[in-house]
Amino acid sequence: KVGSTGFFLFVSCFSFCFPTLSQAELKKQSMQEVRRSLPIFPYREDLLAAIHEHQILVIEGETGSGKTTQIPQYLTASCPGTRNIGCTQPRRVAAMSVAARVAQEMSVKLGNEVGYSIRFEDCTSERTVLKYMTDGMLLREFLTEPDLASYSVVIIDEAHERTLHTDILFGLIKDIARFRPDLKVLVASATLDTERFSCFFDEAPVFRIPGRRFPVDIYYTKAPEADYLEACVVSVLQIHITQSPGDILVFLTGQEEIEACCEMLQERCRRLGSKIAELVVLPIYANLPSDMQAKIFSPTPPGARKVVVATNIAETSLTIDGIIYVIDPGFCKQKSYNARTGMESLIVTPCSRASANQRAGRAGRVAAGKCFRLYTAWAFKHEMEETTVPEIQRTNLGNVVLLLKSLGINDLIHFDFMDPPPHETLVLALEQLYALGALNHLGELTKLGRRMAELPVDPMLSKMILASEQYKCSEEVLTIAAMLSVNNSIFYRPKDKVVHADNARMNFVVPGGDHLVLLNVYTQSGYSTQWCYENFIQFRSMRRARDVRDQLEGLMDRIEVEVVSSQGDSVPIRKAVTAGYFYHTARLSKGGYKTVKHQQTVYIHPNSSLFEEQPRWLIYHELVFTTKEFMRQVIEIESGWLLEVAPHYYKSKELEDSSNKKMPRKQGKTKEELG
Ligand code: ADP
Numbered sequence: 001k002v003g004s005t006g007f008f009l010f011v012s013c014f015s016f017c018f019p020t021l022s023q024a025e026l027k028k029q030s031m032q033e034v035r036r037s038l039p040i041f042p043y044r045e046d047l048l049a050a051i052h053e054h055q056i057l058v059i060e061g062e063t064g065s066g067k068t069t070q071i072p073q074y075l076t077a078s079c080p081g082t083r084n085i086g087c088t089q090p091r092r093v094a095a096m097s098v099a100a101r102v103a104q105e106m107s108v109k110l111g112n113e114v115g116y117s118i119r120f121e122d123c124t125s126e127r128t129v130l131k132y133m134t135d136g137m138l139l140r141e142f143l144t145e146p147d148l149a150s151y152s153v154v155i156i157d158e159a160h161e162r163t164l165h166t167d168i169l170f171g172l173i174k175d176i177a178r179f180r181p182d183l184k185v186l187v188a189s190a191t192l193d194t195e196r197f198s199c200f201f202d203e204a205p206v207f208r209i210p211g212r213r214f215p216v217d218i219y220y221t222k223a224p225e226a227d228y229l230e231a232c233v234v235s236v237l238q239i240h241i242t243q244s245p246g247d248i249l250v251f252l253t254g255q256e257e258i259e260a261c262c263e264m265l266q267e268r269c270r271r272l273g274s275k276i277a278e279l280v281v282l283p284i285y286a287n288l289p290s291d292m293q294a295k296i297f298s299p300t301p302p303g304a305r306k307v308v309v310a311t312n313i314a315e316t317s318l319t320i321d322g323i324i325y326v327i328d329p330g331f332c333k334q335k336s337y338n339a340r341t342g343m344e345s346l347i348v349t350p351c352s353r354a355s356a357n358q359r360a361g362r363a364g365r366v367a368a369g370k371c372f373r374l375y376t377a378w379a380f381k382h383e384m385e386e387t388t389v390p391e392i393q394r395t396n397l398g399n400v401v402l403l404l405k406s407l408g409i410n411d412l413i414h415f416d417f418m419d420p421p422p423h424e425t426l427v428l429a430l431e432q433l434y435a436l437g438a439l440n441h442l443g444e445l446t447k448l449g450r451r452m453a454e455l456p457v458d459p460m461l462s463k464m465i466l467a468s469e470q471y472k473c474s475e476e477v478l479t480i481a482a483m484l485s486v487n488n489s490i491f492y493r494p495k496d497k498v499v500h501a502d503n504a505r506m507n508f509v510v511p512g513g514d515h516l517v518l519l520n521v522y523t524q525s526g527y528s529t530q531w532c533y534e535n536f537i538q539f540r541s542m543r544r545a546r547d548v549r550d551q552l553e554g555l556m557d558r559i560e561v562e563v564v565s566s567q568g569d570s571v572p573i574r575k576a577v578t579a580g581y582f583y584h585t586a587r588l589s590k591g592g593y594k595t596v597k598h599q600q601t602v603y604i605h606p607n608s609s610l611f612e613e614q615p616r617w618l619i620y621h622e623l624v625f626t627t628k629e630f631m632r633q634v635i636e637i638e639s640g641w642l643l644e645v646a647p648h649y650y651k652s653k654e655l656e657d658s659s660n661k662k663m664p665r666k667q668g669k670t671k672e673e674l675g
């Protein structure tokens with residue numbers, strides 16, 4: 001006992017003699033060493049010279065070579081007094097994480113000289129010179145500053161991702177570069193497609209940063225895997241038990257899967273106990289709070305192994321050092337859009353070969369690595385597409401069309417697209433905006449459309465918020481909009497407490513549908529973690545919903561909407577939802593539902609509060625395709641409302657009930673019942 005106390009004293013004395021300052025110094029030194037060891041470092045001067053010489057430069061370099069974190073620092077260091085540098089990222093997590101890293105490298109406080117800006121979260125100040133932001137945010141900045149006058153350098157990063165917003169930025173920035181010769185444009189990309197970028201930007205030169213890559217052995221399964229989640233878990237444990245040291249990176253498609261995988265891994269490690277070395281299991285996905293995100297970068301403790309379970313954010317946007325093993329089930333979650341029916345849904349699909357190769361490459365950054373593909377070599381060759389289809393060709397364009405119209409760009413057919421969207425998609429977006437009242441019959445922006453464009457949300461959500469003015473329920477609708485925007489992550493449902501969690505959830509159910517349940521959760525929730533914990537509500541999601549709501553409420557002034565409450569009456573609320581989402585109407589039909597305009601078969605998601613009830617008419621917030629086409633977040637409406645909110649879209653004939661059969665339960669509810 002005495003001995004150990006003595007030891008303790010010795011240690012504390014030791015750390016007193018060498019205060020933590022030296023630790024910080026050491027850390028900083030090693031960070032500078034890392035910076036100097038990056039593949040981009042030897043090219044610093046050449047790169048700066050090329051940027052000086054050319055207005056537009058395409059920069060190609062292997063993921064992890066230092067493009068995102070280093071180039072902006074080279075610029076600020078070499079030309080002091082540079083005005084703002086903006087660097088776009090397709091993903092919010094990347095923008096936040098990279099900004100934090102660069103602030104650390106520059107020894108400044110995040111939000112001062114280096115900051116980030118993502119939707120509903122601005123972490124910048126007047127002092128900010130280097131701003132990482134999502135591509136969507138830069139796009140919105142065109143609304144207030146059409147020539148981006150406050151920027152001297154714009155970096156369109158991760159260009160190869162070809163997100164919708166990045167593609168639109170290409171066209172807009174190419175245009176403003178013509179009359180802003182002082183603006184430098186850098187298009188940074190992983191080693192994919194760079195010739196196309198050069199070609200689009202009038203033969204802009206390509207600066208190539210030679211990569212260093214160690215060989216990666218690729219293994220395929222002999223037969224297709226029935227359950228890739230289970231296969232992932234087994235593979236991780238096998239690697240952990242049989243393979244030499246090195247961290248593991250697993251690619252899954254989204255939050256739910258990732259959380260499930262992490263739980264399974266932790267559970268099995270617990271069962272194996274001290275028979276195996278420590279396995280540090282870390283998730284990373286878009287909605288993960290930033291303190292948790294940062295964890296994936298902390299060094300693995302000696303003797304342990306780290307496994308990072310990620311979405312395709314870790315494909316090229318984030319680089320985690322120390323990865324030797326990659327597990328790739330070969331799937332990703334993608335938006336898919338049917339321009340004929342206007343139906344957009346999220347689908348888990350096989351990723352492209354280009355993606356698979358990027359994923360494999362992550363194993364060979366620090367040493368020779370291994371990539372375990374949980375599919376057959378045949379599937380790789382025959383079932384995967386060569387490259388991912390650009391988002392612009394598989395998404396609803398309502399949002400960007402509204403934005404471009406607000407920028408005064410009326411002729412969208414001749415907009416300078418790198419890859420134009422399908423003609424029908426463009427036409428449908430115009431039709432939808434017309435039906436929402438954002439455009440007039442000449443395709444010009446209406447007053448309503450102008451107000452809608454002020455809100456950084458999709459046109460339907462925007463319309464719903466604006467309609468709440470007429471129905472005098474903006475208080476509630478703002479809450480619903482905020483809750484909807486935190487994407488199905490409100491309710492917490494751990495595997496070992498499913499029954500408790502479902503019971504807790506039932507306590508929040510109110511008649512009328514999921515939107516009203518969300519409203520109820522928000523209204524009842526205290527600010528305490530305790531309350532959330534007891535009610536199986538994710539505290540972080542609630543906090544985020546609150547932030548989003550505050551921001552939206554802040555914008556109400558600008559669009560002149562008074563914030564008032566409907567005092568417990570749900571009809572106005574449901575009408576406002578209908579006014580925004582009348583495109584998403586479905587009618588009960590033989591066990592399932594049919595969408596009203598296109599007669600597509602859809603089903604209520606089992607998690608919905610209306611799953612049992614099956615009302616005759618409803619509106620869904622979104623569709624997800626898993627085993628079937630499921631409607632997520634549904635609300636009951638009356639068909640008559642459709643004529644009220646969208647008279648130019650619905651004809652009363654379409655809304656007649658085809659059968660005269662009596663429905664088993666009464667329609668609608670009285671005000672008293674709704675409380
Ligand atoms: P690129 O943009 O070319 O893919 P980055 O500039 O993102 O490369 O990354 C360069 C290096 O910086 C990475 O290999 C990694 O070592 C380090 N790095 C980047 N982000 C972080 C972070 N958040 N934490 C720790 N290290 C990081």
Ligand code: MG
Pocket residue numbers: 064067068069157158316317
């Ligand atoms: Mg990068």
